[in-house]
Amino acid sequence: MEKVDTAHTPEDADAPIEFISKSLQGRTIASDVDVDGSNVAYWTYEPIKPTQDARTILVIHGFRGDHHGLLRVADLLPDMRIIMPDLPAFGSSDPFCDDEHTVERYGRFISGFMAALGLGPKTVLLGHSFGSIVASHFAARNPGAIYPLILVNPIAAPALEGPKGIMTKLAVFYYQVSAKLPRRLGLALLRNRAIVRVMSITMAKTKDKDLRRFIHGQHDAYFSAFADRRSLLESFKASVSGTVADVAGELRLPVLLIAGEKDEIATLPNQYKLMERLPEATLEVIPDVGHLIHYETPAPAAAVIRTFLEEHPA
Template structure:
């Protein structure tokens, strides 16, 4: 079932019954990146998977990552229906989640930040500048191989040709202007001075072989957040929920439980 949120500007799917759990997708993917874990999560939660602004049927928003975070805060407030919300963000969705928690402290009672960070090292910033420039000059097809390499290790790509075909097609549907604006925002972002403002429990998870947002970035945010713990998922890269859904669910399961402590 789909819902329109934030005054109709955000399109989201919804499955299951129970307390709301919102999943925010990455920049190099779409909401289908959660398809392998939604069936299990929807046994215990009302799982809401929005399309981020500018993706799918959700309207784009100007104003950088802060504006995206504000738009998604409105969407989450709408879908909460008065209940406590847990938000899980992967990659770009994790950065949006963190920015949102800083700007809207009461938006969620728990956060899961999967394969993201508070700021990129210079090499990471340069990678976003290069992707933005290449996509502007030659289109998304010019950087599809780079994008897929940031999501999945070569061995995984070779072993899963059908999945990779689907992920490439999804990436090529990304709005070019939205992609470049996100790259520009991530190249300049530094949320480290604000980590202390996030008072809710946070689980930070990262794939052992994530090259897009390497594990040191997750170590940094886990150390900077007042109530955070870190889990590293062996053998995975930037989207562990696709690469190893069972391992990903096992990593977040205890934290999702009602009695979980930070």
């Protein structure tokens, strides 16, 4: 079953429409597919002028996000075919059936999803934040399955270590408590708008008031679209227990790292360390942005993606 996606328009997040162009709607097809017994919703953004050389990019979003988060980047790549699923247990997708939501399991999901859609080894794989962990581990365990690999705000160091370790441990406690409370109280805590807003304010670095309003509206609208508390806790543990660096030496393909100069989650010093561990890496640093490259600076991100793919043709 296919239909045009109207749910992605920024009005849903009470945000200015100019941050996502109207032309994106004309490129959009919303679909769903069964992958290992779970119904997965995904969106395809077709190129404006389809050609045989148009690249296909499979996008893996971050923790507690869904396909909406990367729309501004997709909007600025009108010559490419971009496929963005809501990861199982997030957005409009079902959780895994009787499986824990781990990095390895999400990697197996990518295999099943690609097989279901007939995506071959010329597919570009892009992961943002937690998606960078999932995408890199998948690429390491499935050599030749995709080409090349693009990681936006890649998680390069363990979240439980370093100066931000105490904050991560508090977050672990937050998700554990939310999972143990009675259902109504637990969900209220997880979906508390004040907590979501604090997180959004902390990550946003732009001084543009309209753009900040857009970002906060996006987080308000989509950050709490998860299936249940169990799968959310499992996914959170996965997001803080793995890194791209874990498999860096196994990534025998070109890798593009797109980092934010002011990223406090995936810090710049760790991005340089990660680049040194990768056999074939390009690091592009976008100034004056943190962990929200996909929201705040989609134009330079799209530009470096296009250049990287021109340098690494299928």
